[in-house]
Amino acid sequence: MKTDLPQSFRRLEYRPPNFTFGKVALDIALDPARTIVKSSLEVLPGPEFKPGEPLVLQGQELEFVSLRINGAAHRHFELNPESITIHSLPNEGREAFMVEIISICVPEKNTSLMGLYVSNGNFFTQCEAEGFRKITYFLDRPDVMARYTVTLRARETECPVLLSNGNLIHKEKLPNGWHSAVWEDPFPKPSYLFALVAGKLECIEETITTGSGAKKLLQIWVEPHDLNKTRHAMDSLIASIHWDEKRYGLELDLERFMIVAVGDFNMGAMENKGLNIFNTKYVLAQPETATDADFANIESVVGHEYFHNWTGNRVTCQDWFQLSLKEGLTVFRDQEFSADQMGSESGRAVKRIEDVRTLRQLQFPEDAGPMAHPIRPDEYQEINNFYTVTVYEKGAEVVRMYQTLLGVDGFRKGMDLYFKRHDGQAVTCEDFLAAMADANGRDLTQFKNWYSQAGTPRVKVEEHYNEASKQYVLTLTQSSAKVNQQPFHIPLKMRLLTSGDDQKEQLLELTQEKQSWTFENISEKPVLSINRGFSAPIILDFVQDEADLLTLFSSDDDAFNRWEAGQKLAMQFILDNRLPGAQLIAAYRTLLLDPDLDPAFKELAMTLPAEAYLYEQCASVDPQNIYSARRAFRHAIATELRMEWAALYQQMQTPGDFSPDGVSAGKRSLKNLALSMLLDADVAIWSAMAVNQYQNANNMTDRYAALSGLVVNGSKQAGICLRDFYSRFTDDALVIDKWFALQASRPPIAGVEPTLVDVMRLREHEAFKLNNPNRVRSVIHAFCMGNPASFHQADGSGYAFWADAVLTLDPINPQVAARLARGLDRWRLFAEPYQSKMHAALEKVAASKTLSADVREVISKALA
Numbered sequence: 001m002k003t004d005l006p007q008s009f010r011r012l013e014y015r016p017p018n019f020t021f022g023k024v025a026l027d028i029a030l031d032p033a034r035t036i037v038k039s040s041l042e043v044l045p046g047p048e049f050k051p052g053e054p055l056v057l058q059g060q061e062l063e064f065v066s067l068r069i070n071g072a073a074h075r076h077f078e079l080n081p082e083s084i085t086i087h088s089l090p091n092e093g094r095e096a097f098m099v100e101i102i103s104i105c106v107p108e109k110n111t112s113l114m115g116l117y118v119s120n121g122n123f124f125t126q127c128e129a130e131g132f133r134k135i136t137y138f139l140d141r142p143d144v145m146a147r148y149t150v151t152l153r154a155r156e157t158e159c160p161v162l163l164s165n166g167n168l169i170h171k172e173k174l175p176n177g178w179h180s181a182v183w184e185d186p187f188p189k190p191s192y193l194f195a196l197v198a199g200k201l202e203c204i205e206e207t208i209t210t211g212s213g214a215k216k217l218l219q220i221w222v223e224p225h226d227l228n229k230t231r232h233a234m235d236s237l238i239a240s241i242h243w244d245e246k247r248y249g250l251e252l253d254l255e256r257f258m259i260v261a262v263g264d265f266n267m268g269a270m271e272n273k274g275l276n277i278f279n280t281k282y283v284l285a286q287p288e289t290a291t292d293a294d295f296a297n298i299e300s301v302v303g304h305e306y307f308h309n310w311t312g313n314r315v316t317c318q319d320w321f322q323l324s325l326k327e328g329l330t331v332f333r334d335q336e337f338s339a340d341q342m343g344s345e346s347g348r349a350v351k352r353i354e355d356v357r358t359l360r361q362l363q364f365p366e367d368a369g370p371m372a373h374p375i376r377p378d379e380y381q382e383i384n385n386f387y388t389v390t391v392y393e394k395g396a397e398v399v400r401m402y403q404t405l406l407g408v409d410g411f412r413k414g415m416d417l418y419f420k421r422h423d424g425q426a427v428t429c430e431d432f433l434a435a436m437a438d439a440n441g442r443d444l445t446q447f448k449n450w451y452s453q454a455g456t457p458r459v460k461v462e463e464h465y466n467e468a469s470k471q472y473v474l475t476l477t478q479s480s481a482k483v484n485q486q487p488f489h490i491p492l493k494m495r496l497l498t499s500g501d502d503q504k505e506q507l508l509e510l511t512q513e514k515q516s517w518t519f520e521n522i523s524e525k526p527v528l529s530i531n532r533g534f535s536a537p538i539i540l541d542f543v544q545d546e547a548d549l550l551t552l553f554s555s556d557d558d559a560f561n562r563w564e565a566g567q568k569l570a571m572q573f574i575l576d577n578r579l580p581g582a583q584l585i586a587a588y589r590t591l592l593l594d595p596d597l598d599p600a601f602k603e604l605a606m607t608l609p610a611e612a613y614l615y616e617q618c619a620s621v622d623p624q625n626i627y628s629a630r631r632a633f634r635h636a637i638a639t640e641l642r643m644e645w646a647a648l649y650q651q652m653q654t655p656g657d658f659s660p661d662g663v664s665a666g667k668r669s670l671k672n673l674a675l676s677m678l679l680d681a682d683v684a685i686w687s688a689m690a691v692n693q694y695q696n697a698n699n700m701t702d703r704y705a706a707l708s709g710l711v712v713n714g715s716k717q718a719g720i721c722l723r724d725f726y727s728r729f730t731d732d733a734l735v736i737d738k739w740f741a742l743q744a745s746r747p748p749i750a751g752v753e754p755t756l757v758d759v760m761r762l763r764e765h766e767a768f769k770l771n772n773p774n775r776v777r778s779v780i781h782a783f784c785m786g787n788p789a790s791f792h793q794a795d796g797s798g799y800a801f802w803a804d805a806v807l808t809l810d811p812i813n814p815q816v817a818a819r820l821a822r823g824l825d826r827w828r829l830f831a832e833p834y835q836s837k838m839h840a841a842l843e844k845v846a847a848s849k850t851l852s853a854d855v856r857e858v859i860s861k862a863l864a
């Protein structure tokens, strides 16, 4: 039943549950067309219990069969499309009673990939946030934590493997070729952490001993033909387990920990207790099929889901408004894990730069657009729309600021107190802040504003140096994007760079709207290095002259700020539509030739700010102008430094066996940047070398980089290599995704047909599947959200394609459609004719009468 006015959920309307569950027993007979779920719930009065109130359980798309209470058939209930209301409870619900419900669901028809579904013949579940209600009627909210026993039944030939959370306590053969397995999870958990997996899967396994001396069984389950691609995920899991013990004293609490890979999945992965379910993209890797970026992503996602076992599962969220409590914290933890895995200070800096680049490219636009929300939102229509870069990545920045303010040890004390107080509970962001404050004896009241106020704060920098008194005065003024906001508590790491290096790094805490600091005995006018390491997620309004930026770019001892100075320089040139001058080229040359610099850092320093980030610097965006200015600037770097690129291409070869470690990956990234620059400088000359790399590569990073260089630069060899690539990897879905994504991401090339023509053709390709999210993302999202210059065409053809795709995808998978619907979020920022054409496309989608709540919320907020 669709109502006209969308329902909004509000944070301040939270009420504790009137009932809660003790033991939960599920008995699930798996059949793709008709899965029968018997659930036995031990119901207890909850914190808000009122005698006589009915028990309301959520349920969606379920066929109801029967209800019994304390063993007897019960007839006092109402069924609604999204719930069941049970009246006349025994003794008005004052003491524990048993509810038994039988219902049926249809996994093979479930294309939303929420609840129980079938992927390639196997069964999987996804319950976060509200998918459990598509499996059975339940109090499907994170503050109801119960102990689960799960009996799975299936035909043994079709589903030899039956998995659920916790420990396997029983297995049995049943009549008619069926069999069953019973799983018991010793830890109480909310329904969103429930999982089951069943089908024809195989695993690699390993036994490890953790800190307390306990033995743990680790398994990675995949389809049999993928078994040879699981080693890296297993190594990442083992490294994650050791890291969490060492860094936070947190040990794996289960005897058995399983990861399962599935090819149809809405997101990256899911931290179900003891049974993590992953998108294959974040599990499967071997050198021939996965790039360095894939290897790094697998390590970080495996870490992320494993770290949730404490930050998310042992301590969970009271309600979904608190999502950043677990996600921001867990992203921070996975970032730190990956940084430590880099094995050096410069490796850590590289990781930090990559994370900040993501934040600015994706989260800053979100925070400035129609879906802007604080890391703890106050209102939502569809919770699935709030698994955002703000909740995750900005949330991680907020957690990082505690560590910056309290120090690494202070942060650890706060974590220890958080677990001491809240283990086994469902809590709020205030609880986390209180633990940090109390463990360190600090008043963090003002810090709360980071949780309640949306938008990226701006900090204006003014400096005054007095030659005579040798005083340097720094004045910082903060202003927020939105009216009526309170000042933030902003930690800013800074250092004054002078020719003698007597000035140390300091931490300034900007808490008022305007604050000044005076530095004495400064022998000469210093160059300011501020927001070092990106200590706060803000925008700096600081007009630093080119000479100072060049100084920072060549010599700031903070690697992040050194990179940042280069980005600022490039950005100013591109936005002014200027080509790099002799000085800047010389600075780039020096950087490239510096034998002491990390190749990965060089690659980042020579990579220009993304178009999406450049858009945010403009009052009115002309996407084609920005594209051409950026391209011309890049072409100049490619041409002027071609000798250096050619030399680097030779020097950065990594002969011998492939290793995905940070240092080797950094060399490959610089080598492949060199190749791409050479192709940019002169595609006719350098194509042969790229084709050679394409053909002879012993790893996907090099093969794909060569192919990409040929395609992006419009080489005559591109077509033949693309065809070769397809036939080499036809059977490997994740590699074929790359093949699709590369073509959908191609920028416009003079004299070559528009990318949209290719995209339309790819959409009709026999290997394109509208119900596989990875495939859809590799074509449609890649074109609409990852290829700005091809998407933003003045004739509006890209937008018309977008509207059609959103409307086509919505009935199949609302989450995938809603993600795509975000593609026009920033329409008001664009110049004409783009703006009107985007508006028309949004109106076209809005006119549909059958939109999902997911897409409806995104579109109505964009148009509001």
Ligand code: ARG
Residues within 6 Å of the ligand: 126, 128, 129, 266, 267, 268, 269, 270, 271, 304, 305, 327, 384, 387, 815
């Ligand atoms: N908790 C998961 C993670 O952070 C994300 C799952 C979100 N899924 C969803 N359908 N909204 O790894």
Ligand code: ZN
Residues within 6 Å of the ligand: 304, 308, 326, 327, 330
């Ligand atoms: Zn997460």
